[in-house]
Amino acid sequence: MSAQPVTTDPEADAAAPPAPADRANALALVPLGLAVLAVLAVTGWIARRAFDRTDEGFYVLSAAHPRDVTADVLEFGYAYHPLLLLARGDLVAYRWLGIATTVAVCGWLAWVVLGTPALLGGRAPWRPALRAGTAVGLGVTGLLSLVSLPSSPSYNTLALQGICLTSGGLVVAATRVGRHAPAGWFVVGVGGWLAFLGKPTSAAVLAGVVVLAWLVVPGRWRLGVWAGGAGVVTAAGVMLLAYRLGPGELVANVRTGLQASRALGGHDDLLRRDPLPDHPGVLLPALALAVAVAVLLLLVRRTSSRPGLVGAAVGTLGLVAVGVAFAVLAAPRWWTDEVGRSVTPFALVVVGGLAGAGLALTLAGQVAAALVRRGRGGLLPGPPGGRWRAARTTAGLTLVLLAVPAAYAFGTNGNLWSAAGRAAVAWLIVLTARLTAAPATLRLAPALVATVLLVPLQVAATGAPYRGTDLRTATVAAPVGSGSVLLTPHQAGQAEAARREAARLGIGPTTRVLDLTGASAGTVYLLGARPVGQAWLIGGYSGSTAAARVVLGHARCALTDALVLVDSSAPRAVPPSVLGVAGLDLARDYEPVGEVPYERGASRRAPAAPDARAVLHRLRHPVSIPGCR
Known part of the structure; x- marks a missing residue:
């Protein structure tokens, strides 16, 4: 594959930018870091509490004894059994390992995308500090998948992790040269296998997306598809050997599980038109937050050039104040509305909708700018052949990332809109990448808005968790697994x-x-x-x-x-x-x-x-x- 044309961006170039730009980026990362810490603090508080004997019991029992699950299409227990062993049976530690894995995988996907010129409008990869800080913030938004649900990793968790691994591997395979391309394909295979163990329905959609990307994105990278097969064979082989499980036995288990699922009923209508969740107390506050964050991030950029600490910190302090105020005001109001019943489904849709709307506006602006430049050498830099290849590469890989929420949601028995919103991290990553042409501080807006929204959502969900009671009443340590949980x-x-x-x-x-x-x-x-x-x-x-x-x-x-x-x-x-x-x-x-x-x-x-x-x-x-x- 020919090298992707790269244009100059004074705030993202490999060359050192002016000191004010570095200062602005550092100041803008402060409120994002605080929001990340707030999310993790609430997550930790929740992880110490409650044990749902229905769904969560199913999750941990599958992970504790995967070899005894001999008739189920959901084989995620094989993937999570090592985590439970690493936690030595302590349920709280196991929950934290699952949370850390989700953040790490989603953050890795963000890191890969923000380092790929084909997804950055042809611009150079972000500077390491800004790229790493933004990737961590975006990785934490992967915890949207756990809002109001049990903290223990589940088949949905593994599906999200597998889909993100596959998407990141595909980006690496299609845009890197040398041994990185087959390594990316190998990750595609491993991620695909994990997605299959989590949710075969999601894995089926994912396979279709990979095939489509293989057809659309040009280049010799497609010859490395063998490495993807090697990734699947390696991941499956390691699992089968580790558990002394024959391939025929695994096939029989899944086939019997499929027969049982069909006999059970209630999960047959995979393609349906679910009603769009709605809640009047979510959309307008979320929109106001997004606008306020964008304005204040631009203010950070302007004030960062002023001498002295006070002048430079005006925008940063404003962002912190807005985030704290939003969390303090929204959490109690949403909690009284029993977030699990009405607020959470719509809030998840709102997060995805904000990312989608922001992406649409960004792309429209970029197309308009390109049309203005049309008479000066075309819509894209480089010779005509290179422009066409670049456009196909960008479109194919963007399609992969945009399909992540759909792949994650497919097969769920819940509302498809809110299920897709739980995987909105992929849309947030795409939007962040498309904002590369914007001032560096503004690029943090998707991650910052999502993490600030996540804090009151988590707090509110403690009042009406999935199949549970108010978590504030969980005050007594009780034996669960090898450790204890507050019940x-x-x-x-x-x-x-x-x-x-x-x-x-x-x-x-x-x-x-x-x-x-x-x-x-x-x-x-x-x-x-x-x-x-x-x-x-x-x-x-x-x-x-x-x-x-x-x-x-x-x-x-x-x-x-x-x-x-x-x-x-x-x-x-x-x-x-x-x-x-x-x-x-x-x-x-x-x-x-x-x-x-x-x-x-x-x-x-x-x-x-x-x-x-x-x-x-x-x-x-x-x-x-x-x-x-």
């Missing part, structure tokens, strides 16, 4: 009771427990046990019984020594009759041996029953299951 006094008592019951019955890391409550995978994790077939046999769907039969039919041999957790009166219970696929009957073959208090699938609309109890059953005698040794 409400009632939840802490339940966790302690589960730990005592596990000790009394001798339940340990080798014990299997089949959860038929339909809504409490986290109880199995609290008991320190292993799942059977799936980490969460989901109840409450019209096809829940049929899906459970598919799963247990595939994993029936694990029932030869498994305990069964039953709460037949629970609204989402899976009927014990599903044991019939293995020739077992609850009344005939099992006896009750203990009780475990738990919450019956808490949600924002249906609070959990405070005193629900599930009964543990053990086989009365050894059984022989056909086809099992």
Whole structure:
């Protein structure tokens, strides 16, 4: 591929800019750094609290025992098991590792894009300090994916990380020379495999985007596609060897999981027109914040040339004041509106919408400027052939980045608009890159606006977290995994009771427990046990019984020594009759041996029953299951 033409930018050149420009950049990075620290502080406060026994129980149980998940299309547990081992089973440390990984991957994507002239309008890569600071700020906006949701990494988290790795690898492969190009392709393969483990639906969209970029972006870089295949084979091979898992076994697990998903229902309508979320208290404050930040960043540039500290810090102090005021005023108002129910979905759309609108205005301005220059040598610098190649490269790679939110959202059962907003980091990165022609301080606007918005969103979400209660009531340390988590006094008592019951019955890391409550995978994790077939046999769907039969039919041999957790009166219970696929009957073959208090699938609309109890059953005698040794 021929070298990308580079034009001169006095504030981004490799040559040292005037001292005022360096000073302006440093001053503009101060409020961004403070906003990043505020986001991480609130994130840390949240990470110490709550444990959702439904979705989060599913996440951590999958990561704790991926080899026991033998019938699921979501194989993310294999990728996150090493993180849980690194955390030594401490749930809070595990959450932080997942958070750090998301920030690092999103920040790396930003670093790559801001160093790619083809995505910077043909200009040179940003100066290292400004580029690194902006990349960190943009990386933190990846935490939009966790707002109001459990802090533990999930299949959605892995999908986002895999998509960002693939996108960054593709940019490197298409724009770098020498050994960097195949290295970029290799990263594409690894990222694609991780995206597949997270969400196969997202991986399918991602594969289509990669193929489209391969067709659109010209150059010899396309010959390195073999390295992408090598990345997939290497990542898959390492996983299979590490877990002593045969390729045929993995295929059978995913195929059975797909059959169970189809039997379950409720996830069939992948392409749909969801209503656009709306909330009157979000859009106007967000727009006002964006305008104020842009104006103050320009003020930083102007005042940075003034002698003395006071004159130079006027714009910076203004940015800090605006950020603090916005967080202080917005958080309590949004919290009273129960952010998880109404504010968060629309706020996520607003973040993506601001990035999209800013990108559209930026591109329109750049096209207008290019048309004005048309009579002076064309829309782009360089010979006609080079201009066409440059345009195709820019368009192809921009398309890849713009498709990230769509790839992330595809396959979700929630609102597609807000799901895409959770991956708005990619749009923010594209907008930041297109602002390269603007004054250096203004380039920080996307990252600064998004991080400032993220702070009150996080604070407000603590009042109405996903399937949980106000996190401020989580004040008692309780055993979860090998460490402790702050829970409400009632939840802490339940966790302690589960730990005592596990000790009394001798339940340990080798014990299997089949959860038929339909809504409490986290109880199995609290008991320190292993799942059977799936980490969460989901109840409450019209096809829940049929899906459970598919799963247990595939994993029936694990029932030869498994305990069964039953709460037949629970609204989402899976009927014990599903044991019939293995020739077992609850009344005939099992006896009750203990009780475990738990919450019956808490949600924002249906609070959990405070005193629900599930009964543990053990086989009365050894059984022989056909086809099992």
